[in-house]
Amino acid sequence: MELRHLRYFVAVADEQSFTRAAERLHISQPPLSRQIQDLEEELGTPLFERGSRPLKLTEPGRFFYSHATRLLEQAAQAARATRRVARMERRLVIGFVASTMYGALPRLVRLFRAALPQVEIALEEMPTLDQIEALKSGRIDVGFGRIRLEDASIKREVLREERLVAAIPMEHALAIPGKPIILAALESQDILVYPRKPRPSYADQVLSLFRDQGLHPAAVHEVQEIQTALGLVAAGMGICVVPEGVSRLRPDEVIYxxxxxxxxxxxxxxxxxxxxxxxxxxxxxxxIDRIYQEQAEARQRAEATRAAAVDKPV
Structure with a gap:
């Protein structure tokens, strides 16, 4: 089996026609039909329902299609990467979930550019689930997410556990600035979660916090974006549990x-x-280690300053 067999098969499956696939591939139809027949003989199963119009994949054909498209993408990515290496080009593509952009990620990118100005860096926002497939296909090189997912081909490292905060409408009875709150205090409130899809996601993390304590929100409203969730909080439509780094957003409309x-x-x-x-x-x-060390030292200085203020004689 060669890559051309995969390209021919995918073209026929996409076009649902040998004639259109031959035109797309710039070859005549008889050689294309023979190549597909050879592929089916090698696999030991029909890949297409020959009598169907438009042409349909068999069940084994659908299974093979998903793997064939992935292999072709991986081959294309390998070719692109090899060409970049040959030209001495260096590029790092980072996938990230939105909430990490409000934490250390912007500073990390600035420091990386200063340390390695010869390396092109690109950012792509995507859910954690999509990051795994993007890593495997070569679309990204690093992913920053929040969901614990296992895959034998992916190395995953928990960098830190970020504290969560409740985003509360300004006029709400629970909107008491600077005072911590327990999750049970949010029971019977309308709760906003994000993203709506794909799942599992950060939304499931939040909902499991409630379930683990036997807590029941009055209603759960699913939205797709963190900005949408905070906009609805500001409008008084509910409370949203978000990572601490997000608490810089909408400071005049939301209490964290x-x-x-x-x-x-x-x-x-x-x-x-x-x-x-x-x-x-x-x-x-x-x-990343440097940033977290700087943050820890800054917290220690702030705590020392507060302690000194408390001990200072009046």
């Missing part, structure tokens, strides 16, 4: 209260291909 429950955390997970480590990813990982 830290959740004091020990389990009210969300992981920040870095994902890479198991065998796709290189010096650029190593540099990125070292910069």
């Amino acid at each position: 209260r830290a959740l004091s429950d020990p389990q009210a955390v969300s992981p920040i997970i870095m994902s890479t291909r198991l065998h796709g480590q290189n010096e650029d990813i190593a540099t990125l990982r070292a910069l």
Whole structure:
């Protein structure tokens, strides 16, 4: 089996016609039909329902199509990467979930550009679930997400557990600035979660926090984007549980209260291909440690300053 067999098969499946597929491939129809027949003989099963109009895949054909398209994409990615290496080009593509953009990610990108100005860096927002497939297909090189998913070909590292906070409408009875709150206090409230899809997602993390404590929100409203959720909070439509880094958004319309429950955390997970480590990813990982160390030192200084203010004689 060769890559051309996969290209021919995918073209016929996409076009649902040998005639149109031959035109797309710029070959005549008889050789195309013979190549598909050879492929079916090698696999030991028909891939198309020959009597159907338009042409339909058999059940084995649908299964093979999903793998064939992935293999062709991986081959194309390998060719692109090889051409970049031949031209001494370096590029790092990062996939991320929206909430990480409000934390350390912008500073990480700035530091990386300063450390390796010769490396082109690109950012693509995508759910954690999509990051896994994007890593496997070569569309991205690193992913930052929040969902614990296992895949034998992906290396995943929990960088930190970020505290969660409740985003509360400004006029709500629970909107008490600066005072922590327990999750049970949100029972019987309307809760906004995101994203609506794909699932599992951060929405499921939040809902499991309620379920684990036997808590029942009055209603659960699913939206797709974090900005939409916070906009609805500002409009008084409900309360949303978000990562602490998000609390910079809408400060004049939303009150953020830290959740004091020990389990009210969300992981920040870095994902890479198991065998796709290189010096650029190593540099990125070292910069993450630097940022977290700076943040820890800043918190220690702030705590020392507060303690000194308390101890200072009046």
